[in-house]
Amino acid sequence: MAPRGVWADLPGRWAVVHAATPAVLDAARTHLAGASAPTDPKVGHTFLSDHGDRLVRREAGEPAPTQGDALAAAIAFASVDPGSCLGAYPYALPVQLALNAVAGRFVSTVQCLGVVLSTPHAPGGWQDACRAASPFRVPYDAPVIMGPTGPIRVERLRWAALAARAASGDRSVPASPVQLAVGFVETMGILPGDCWGVAELQPGHEASSAYAQVVYRPGPDDAAGRERFARYLTSLGLTPGDVDLGHPEGTVTFRRWGVRVVER
Amino acid sequence: MLLSDDPAWWQRSQQRRAHCPPTSPWVAVAERGFPVRLSPFHDAAEQVAAWERSQAACSAYLRAVGLAGRPDWV
DSSP states (O other): OOOOOOOOSTTTTEEEEEEEEEEEEHHHHHOOTTSSSOOSSSEEEEOSSSSSHHHBOOOOSSSSOHHHHHHHHHHHHHHHHHOOOSSSEEEEEEEEEEEETTEEEEEEEEEEEEEEEEESSOOOHHHHHEEEEEEEEHHHHHEEEETTTTTEEEEEEEEEHHHHHHHHHOOSOSSHHHHHHHHHHHHHOOGGGGGEEEEEESSSSSSGGGGGEEOOOOOOOHHHHHHHHHHHHHHEEEEEEEGGHHHHHHHEEEEEEEEEEOOO | OOOOSSHHHHHHHHHTTTSSSSTTEEEEEEOOOOOOSSSOOOOOHOOOOOOOOOOOHHHHHHHHOOOOOOOGGO
């Protein structure tokens, strides 16, 4: 459902989550990364390289905008239907943070610089109009954002509660954030055509700070799906609260004269 | 090989499917990679190049397996 861009432990790692049909699986098992592939059809990756706080406006006292808020705003602005979307994910570049530059101690992480929508064809310049029309008002107190192609919901799943178990070799728990996202997608019953994208991101340099993100169109059985996902988590010895990312982006405490202060 | 071909994936899949609706799609995950330098990037162009290489690899995969034109399956 989305190519994953970068991952701090290995910036070249990428993943694609998709339906498992027999024809696709046969081809997928034989395709080697780096091998030649057909040049058509083209895939358009539309970068919107603006920070979320420039695309989405939040006033003092409101939660700081997230990269998911920016994605929802971009999806709504561009009227991208999930059935026509190959991926919706952060534009996140690999960077090295200097823990001690003098001693040459650097750690790999990713720096989120915007959002990307991937479609079978380049949608054609909407990003300039999107930037010109920004900032957008994206509600922060409602889980669902209404867009021209239907409701949009961004689910973020915290990885920390599973990281230690996965690292210790516990084969019952998802082995990475993207696998936790697959658990969410499957137990919720989200069809690929109702999903804009799956992604994962690791802010900072600790695996425990990683999270998975699913951007999807909720259906009438969304609440029932969440109950199924909760039961799945219970079978792993977890609760929904264990995978609730919360809002690490903090709260806007001051906004005036073009200055914005966020407290975390 | 797909990530979803891993035996541990199958074990976890069985656990998930017990909680899935009958209409839930089966999902596959391709997870690949390529080595990139882990020394500090001093040039933004290098960072962008690493990202674009990842994008190109994803696009090539989608075309190779016939999914580039099937966004409703991705």
